[in-house]
Amino acid sequence: MRPDFHPFVIPFCAGMAFVLGYCFFGMIHILFQLPRRDRRHFLLSLVNPKTAWKNIRDIFLNCLIHVKLWKRNPLLGYMHSSIAFGWFMLILLGHVEVLLFAPGHLSKFYYPIFFNFFVAKSEETIGGAVLFFLMDFFLLVVLSGITLAIIKRVRSLWFGMRRTTRPSVLDMIGLYSLWAIFPLRLLAEGFTAHISGGSFLIIPLNWIVRGFLGNEVNMVPTWWAYSIALGVFMAVLPFTRYMHIPSEMLLIPFRNAGLCIRHPRKGFAKIQVLSCPGCGVCIDACPMSAKKANIKDTTVYLNRQIRRRNEKRIEEISDKCMMCGKCTALCQVGVDGPLIRQAQRSMRKYAVEKDYSAAVSPTPVEKAEVAYFAGCMTQLTPGISRAVESLLKKAGVEYAFIDREGGLCCGRPLMMSGRIKEARELMQKTKESILASGCKTLLLSCPICYRVFREEYELEGIEVIHHSVYFYNLVKEGRLKPTRSDIHFVYHDPCELGRGSGIYEEPRKLLRTSCYLVEAAKNREESVCCSGSLGSLTLGFADRKELTEAALRNLTSDIPDAIATACPLCRSTFRRYSDIPVSDIAEVIDSRT
Amino acid sequence: MKENVVIIGGGIAGIEAAKQLLLLGYSPIIVEKQDHLGGHVAEWHKLFPDMTPAKEIVDQMTSEIGGANVFLETTVSSLNRLSNGYSVVLSNGIAIVCRAILIATGFHLFDAEKKEEYGYGVYNQVITNRDLEHWFNSGKDVRIDGREMKKIGFVHCVGSRDLKAGNSQCSKVCCVTAIKQAIEMKEKFPDAEIYCFYMDLRLFGKKYEDFYINAQKDYGIHFIRGRVSEVGEKIDGSLQVKAEDTLSGKPLKVTLDLLVLMAGMVCNPRTTEIARMIHADIDTDGFLRSRNNIYNIMESDRPGIFLAGTCTGTKTVPETVAEARAAVLSIHNYLSR
Numbered sequence: 070m071r072p073d074f075h076p077f078v079i080p081f082c083a084g085m086a087f088v089l090g091y092c093f094f095g096m097i098h099i100l101f102q103l104p105r106r107d108r109r110h111f112l113l114s115l116v117n118p119k120t121a122w123k124n125i126r127d128i129f130l131n132c133l134i135h136v137k138l139w140k141r142n143p144l145l146g147y148m149h150s151s152i153a154f155g156w157f158m159l160i161l162l163g164h165v166e167v168l169l170f171a172p173g174h175l176s177k178f179y180y181p182i183f184f185n186f187f188v189a190k191s192e193e194t195i196g197g198a199v200l201f202f203l204m205d206f207f208l209l210v211v212l213s214g215i216t217l218a219i220i221k222r223v224r225s226l227w228f229g230m231r232r233t234t235r236p237s238v239l240d241m242i243g244l245y246s247l248w249a250i251f252p253l254r255l256l257a258e259g260f261t262a263h264i265s266g267g268s269f270l271i272i273p274l275n276w277i278v279r280g281f282l283g284n285e286v287n288m289v290p291t292w293w294a295y296s297i298a299l300g301v302f303m304a305v306l307p308f309t310r311y312m313h314i315p316s317e318m319l320l321i322p323f324r325n326a327g328l329c330i331r332h333p334r335k336g337f338a339k340i341q342v343l344s345c346p347g348c349g350v351c352i353d354a355c356p357m358s359a360k361k362a363n364i365k366d367t368t369v370y371l372n373r374q375i376r377r378r379n380e381k382r383i384e385e386i387s388d389k390c391m392m393c394g395k396c397t398a399l400c401q402v403g404v405d406g407p408l409i410r411q412a413q414r415s416m417r418k419y420a421v422e423k424d425y426s427a428a429v430s431p432t433p434v435e436k437a438e439v440a441y442f443a444g445c446m447t448q449l450t451p452g453i454s455r456a457v458e459s460l461l462k463k464a465g466v467e468y469a470f471i472d473r474e475g476g477l478c479c480g481r482p483l484m485m486s487g488r489i490k491e492a493r494e495l496m497q498k499t500k501e502s503i504l505a506s507g508c509k510t511l512l513l514s515c516p517i518c519y520r521v522f523r524e525e526y527e528l529e530g531i532e533v534i535h536h537s538v539y540f541y542n543l544v545k546e547g548r549l550k551p552t553r554s555d556i557h558f559v560y561h562d563p564c565e566l567g568r569g570s571g572i573y574e575e576p577r578k579l580l581r582t583s584c585y586l587v588e589a590a591k592n593r594e595e596s597v598c599c600s601g602s603l604g605s606l607t608l609g610f611a612d613r614k615e616l617t618e619a620a621l622r623n624l625t626s627d628i629p630d631a632i633a634t635a636c637p638l639c640r641s642t643f644r645r646y647s648d649i650p651v652s653d654i655a656e657v658i659d660s661r662t
Numbered sequence: 663m664k665e666n667v668v669i670i671g672g673g674i675a676g677i678e679a680a681k682q683l684l685l686l687g688y689s690p691i692i693v694e695k696q697d698h699l700g701g702h703v704a705e706w707h708k709l710f711p712d713m714t715p716a717k718e719i720v721d722q723m724t725s726e727i728g729g730a731n732v733f734l735e736t737t738v739s740s741l742n743r744l745s746n747g748y749s750v751v752l753s754n755g756i757a758i759v760c761r762a763i764l765i766a767t768g769f770h771l772f773d774a775e776k777k778e779e780y781g782y783g784v785y786n787q788v789i790t791n792r793d794l795e796h797w798f799n800s801g802k803d804v805r806i807d808g809r810e811m812k813k814i815g816f817v818h819c820v821g822s823r824d825l826k827a828g829n830s831q832c833s834k835v836c837c838v839t840a841i842k843q844a845i846e847m848k849e850k851f852p853d854a855e856i857y858c859f860y861m862d863l864r865l866f867g868k869k870y871e872d873f874y875i876n877a878q879k880d881y882g883i884h885f886i887r888g889r890v891s892e893v894g895e896k897i898d899g900s901l902q903v904k905a906e907d908t909l910s911g912k913p914l915k916v917t918l919d920l921l922v923l924m925a926g927m928v929c930n931p932r933t934t935e936i937a938r939m940i941h942a943d944i945d946t947d948g949f950l951r952s953r954n955n956i957y958n959i960m961e962s963d964r965p966g967i968f969l970a971g972t973c974t975g976t977k978t979v980p981e982t983v984a985e986a987r988a989a990v991l992s993i994h995n996y997l998s999r
Contacts (some may be wrong), residue, residue: 448779448892448894449778449779449891449892450778450779451778451779451781451784451785451892451893451894451895452778452784455784473894474894474902475894475902475904475915609825610825610826610828611825614828641778644776644778645776645826645827645828
């Protein structure tokens with residue numbers, strides 16, 4: 070048994086104390102940034118057994134095992150879970166060792182970390198041998214993960230990532246210290262193994278290092294180096310992307326409590342920004358990345374600039390985004406880039422305040438149980454509203470075209486531009502006119518309207534339904550009988566319908582009733598935005614053209630004869646540059662019924 | 663032996679150039695893809711500002727090129743650079759060697775179906791400027807014949823000055839064409855109210871402004887400053903047009919019996935194909951690039967390749983004719999060098 074304390078533990082202890090303190094005070098700060106109602110709601114959710122269990126499960130599955138990453142790319146998943154879970158097990162088993170062999174020292178929190186230095190000879194008992202084996206095993210697991218991490222720096226494509234972020238200087242310090250921790254631990258334990266024991270990994274290492282280098286001189290310096298590496302990693306952690314490790318453990322309960330982003334820099338948004346691991350999955354995901362100049366406008370860079378408080382860039386990045394939500398769909402920690410941007414946009418002060426409280430929504434003339442609301446986008450594409458009406462007539466549905474003579478906007482474009490108050494005013498007017506129609510079913514041919522009606526309108530007693538789903542139901546009921554043609558269509562998932570509302574299957578099933586369906590290279594939640602989006606405030610037509618052409622290349626990878634979509638905006642955007650016909654799903658079905 | 667000059671395109675630029683080349687003692691060869699000469703002008707009824715019948719102009723011009731070789735319903739299959747000139751292979755199998763080529767391929771009328779919000783191809787009562795000229799000429803159009811015309815609308819700038827439609831250029835002739843057609847419609851339907859929806863009126867040419875004043879004073883045509891946002895169809899088949907009157911700052915709804923879209927000029931896709939054959943440059947506006955946009959507009963960067971008419975940008979008839987003559991002078995200077 071060696072002494073209880075050695076000065077080499079100081080770097081680790083200092084780093085650990087700093088990071089724990091930082092995280093604790095940071096957490097308190099963020100909790101106080103939450104609006105009072107949200108904070109109450111969050112704290113109550115922690116004691117709700119259902120949410121609490123969900124929190125524990127999500128933290129275990131996402132922070133330690135990284136299930137989502139495994140699904141994305143097994144190699145990437147293994148790399149992360151080997152480091153996270155392996156490290157976690159090393160810490161846990163370290164505590165078990167202390168508990169078993171040196172119970173008096175449990176209060177010294179450096180003891181489990183440097184156990185092999187302080188406690189000697191314990192592998193002779195069965196329990197000790199098993200523990201030592203497990204310790205070596207998990208150290209090996211972590212080392213394999215570190216090896217993969219080093220390979221990933223050079224060959225990111227093997228891990229399914231075409232482009233990654235360029236790390237900042239502090240990130241590099243964090244990265245190198247993280248890489249150094251485990252080889253140094255291996256070496257340190259290797260030097261000490263003849264005294265304090267070990268298993269299949271460090272005992273043979275001990276033979277080798279003892280043979281070549283001699284032990285006594287190297288032992289203490291390697292333990293110093295191990296401790297310093299740990300200390301450096303802990304000290305820089307709050308200022309690097311590794312902050313995502315502690316942050317995610319708060320992000321998950323926040324999300325499970327159902328909080329919303331109310332301020333672009335505070336509370337929930339802050340924890341989202343800090344939870345961004347800077348992996349750069351969103352770079353490949355972002356439709357704007359088709360143009361290289363836009364790479365720095367992806368969510369990962371937004372988060373970085375928010376952390377750096379670079380106001381000019383934050384504004385630029387926030388305004389440029391098309392709000393397609395693909396970064397969020399693919400983000401491994403679930404950072405909601407579009408909502409952070411929307412909150413950022415809502416901070417802007419406009420010279421002229423818009424006032425929609427005086428806007429008059431026309432009272433619908435026609436009345437029926439099924440109300441069709443075309444919305445602005447379908448008004449601009451009369452081909453679609455015609456097809457919808459024609460199908461409704463063919464199915465014998467009694468319907469009212471409630472905005473035949475024009476109506477007000479659904480409010481979603483104003484929402485996306487961050488003008489929430491104005492959007493609410495407009496939405497109130499539109500809601501009144503929908504209620505005045507006295508309908509039971511609200512049929513929509515525009516996914517933009519569909520999403521906002523479903524999420525924001527609280528139309529009690531009215532079923533809000535998108536036309537792709539509605540017509541599919543009519544086909545199922547046998548009220549529409551489309552015939553099949555041998556045209557090969559590719560279906561484009563509109564952002565607001567797919568990622569925004571989770572409707573992927575019905576449009577496909579509906580299309581299959583009347584044509585052959587091929588898939589785009591990237592589809593469903595990975596579908597590429599058509600780039601006609603109303604979300605972007607600054608992208609010009611020339612910029613959008615290139616992005617639309619890239620989206621079309623993705624769509625036509627399987628050489629379809631024609632493109633079908635379920636959104637009037639996607640349809641007109643693609644039509645502008647597509648070499649093959651582009652139709653709305655209603656037009657496709659109508660032409661075959 | 664007279665020297666050959668190949669003219670690609672038998673519109674008014676091509677015809678005028680052929681005439682001038684004949685006078686200078688060359689042998690012009692016109693390659694025209696349609697079955698008649700005269701291009702777009704031949705499809706028009708009357709020309710502003712003096713209401714000159716288009717047929718008269720085209721017939722007169724065509725009568726003066728008796729000595730030229732004209733290949734109708736023929737296109738250029740390939741164009742190859744020789745050491746001192748070009749070899750031109752036509753779709754009818756004829757190959758011509760020449761030192762100079764005049765590209766006079768003209769423009770393409772914007773496909774109004776692309777502006778779906780205006781309802782061309784969707785609603786029955788929406789037609790284009792060309793459809794209307796066709797009706798003036800033939801007197802046959804189911805969309806107009808036998809219908810009551812109480813209110814007629816004209817939409818300016820359809821596919822022109824419209825980045826969304828991919829064309830930023832002004833087509834120059836639509837403002838005055840709309841006025842001309844509005845007057846003609848008023849003459850045919852004296853009781854009809856006629857509305858022109860414009861962004862701004864670009865009446866730069868000789869007597870255009872007088873034309874505009876006449877349209878208001880003598881014909882009572884209404885000019886509304888504001889783009890049409892969308893067109894809908896009512897149950898009775900009439901059209902409902904939504905626009906904003908930007909002078910009064912108020913949104914506006916009008917019910918119309920006929921809507922005429924002033925489709926603009928866009929670059930002819932055939933021009934781009936030909937340019938590709940000889941590696942000629944395309945300018946940033948999509949039209950062919952002249953050596954210089956100020957004083958060498960009829961010369962290209964390629965030796966022996968000359969340009970005339972709307973293949974380099976939007977132009978009026980007199981501008982096109984003048985440019986054809988200028989191009990011939992350039993060709994003459996080039997060949998007698």
